[in-house]
Amino acid sequence: MKLETIEELKQRGDARRDKADKAERAELEKASHQASLQNETLSEETKELESGEKEKLSKRDQVLEKFKAKVERDKQNERGGRGR
Numbered sequence: 001m002k003l004e005t006i007e008e009l010k011q012r013g014d015a016r017r018d019k020a021d022k023a024e025r026a027e028l029e030k031a032s033h034q035a036s037l038q039n040e041t042l043s044e045e046t047k048e049l050e051s052g053e054k055e056k057l058s059k060r061d062q063v064l065e066k067f068k069a070k071v072e073r074d075k076q077n078e079r080g081g082r083g084r
Contacts, residue, residue, distance in 0.1 A: 004012075
């Protein structure tokens, strides 16, 4: 059976710690990358929702204007019809 010196044991322990640190760093980098992707996706979705809301408001305003114009025409037609 081979006896290891104290120095060899220290080196082996250091190697294990380095390997564990490297794995932890890789895991943290992966998590950081995924978080940045999620942030990008959320900001894109927010922009889409905001533009969608603007489009909805724009369409609603258009419908409202058409309705107001129709109401005004109807009022004018009623006035014109009564006078005859």
